[in-house]
Amino acid sequence: MIKHDSDKQFKTLEMREYHKIKKMRNxxxxxxxxxxxxxxxxxSRYYDFVGCGNENFEVIYSxxxxxxxxxxxxxxxxxxxxxxxxxxxxxKNFCFLSKCQADILAEKGYRIRADRDSDExxxxxxxxxxxxxxxxxxxxxxxxKFAKKYEYIVRKIDQEWLxxxxxxxYQKKQEEVRWMLRHFEEYEMSGIEITDKDESAYIFxxxxxxxxxxxxxxxxxxxxxxxxxxxxxxxxxxxLHGKYRxxxxxxxxxxxxxxxxxxxxxxxxxxxxxxxxxxxxxxxSGERKILLPExxx
Numbered sequence: 314m315i316k317h318d319s320d321k322q323f324k325t326l327e328m329r330e331y332h333k334i335k336k337m338r339n340x341x342x343x344x345x346x347x348x349x350x351x352x353x354x355x356x357s358r359y360y361d362f363v364g365c366g367n368e369n370f371e372v373i374y375s376x377x378x379x380x381x382x383x384x385x386x387x388x389x390x391x392x393x394x395x396x397x398x399x400x401x402x403x404x405k406n407f408c409f410l411s412k413c414q415a416d417i418l419a420e421k422g423y424r425i426r427a428d429r430d431s432d433e434x435x436x437x438x439x440x441x442x443x444x445x446x447x448x449x450x451x452x453x454x455x456x457x458k459f460a461k462k463y464e465y466i467v468r469k470i471d472q473e474w475l476x477x478x479x480x481x482x483y484q485k486k487q488e489e490v491r492w493m494l495r496h497f498e499e500y501e502m503s504g505i506e507i508t509d510k511d512e513s514a515y516i517f518x519x520x521x522x523x524x525x526x527x528x529x530x531x532x533x534x535x536x537x538x539x540x541x542x543x544x545x546x547x548x549x550x551x552x553l554h555g556k557y558r559x560x561x562x563x564x565x566x567x568x569x570x571x572x573x574x575x576x577x578x579x580x581x582x583x584x585x586x587x588x589x590x591x592x593x594x595x596x597x598s599g600e601r602k603i604l605l606p607e608x609x610x
């Protein structure tokens with residue numbers, strides 16, 4: 314347990330907070346998948362998230378980024394909690410903000426900066442399913458080329474697939490993806506596998522809003538390689554067509570090749586992300602090793 318002098322307590326996130334945040338999350342104010350309960354818990358180790366709150370609100374803090382997320386639940390109570398922490402004001406910065414949240418913090422004297430690397434790419438599901446003429450030529454060409462090379466079959470990810478899942482055969486082996494697969498049913502995920510002989514690829518995601526489905530996990534065997542990514546997205550879009558208007562391919566994390574690919578697929582709009590820094594200070598949060606006091610036992 315991590316304690317402050319003010320006796321406020323931050324703690325490592327547990328699954329009961331997952332269900333709490335899921336109930337509290339306002340999808341209009343928190344449209345970014347980075348602020349979804351699924352992302353928070355899947356990336357909890359990477360960002361070193363800790364939380365604090367009561368039955369009315371939850372505050373999430375990243376000890377890696379040295380920043381807060383905008384509070385979940387009762388916003389006023391959550392912001393009051395942050396204001397009353399016995400930290401320096403410049404230590405109370407924010408990340409993964411939507412435009413409306415950034416505007417509110419700007420009115421409170423925060424300096425707002427665009428977080429371009431965390432902007433999320435949103436596509437028309439019909440276009441990615443190739444059910445309309447308005448589609449990326451690059452994307453369509455990749456799908457056609459792959460289909461000529463492989464006589465692949467598609468199956469839904471189910472309990473049997475999850476039981477037989479062998480991470481060793483795939484390329485990326487991301488811990489966050491493993492976490493999501495371990496909690497596939499609890500997270501209410503859905504996905505597909507593409508196979509041809511000994512080659513395999515899978516993709517999965519979840520409903521972010523009633524209109525938007527987020528594709529968040531993908532991996533493939535060496536033989537398929539990255540060429541299968543477009544096909545996975547296309548086949549998943551076919552499954553989602555008629556259920557969700559948009560597909561979210563999430564952020565590019567500042568990777569230039571990924572950014573070019575996602576732009577070539579012709580997003581219909583972007584979900585913008587922002588930072589908020591305290592006033593006009595020149596404080597660099599990354600220079601401070603520990604913002605939370607050491608555990609007091």
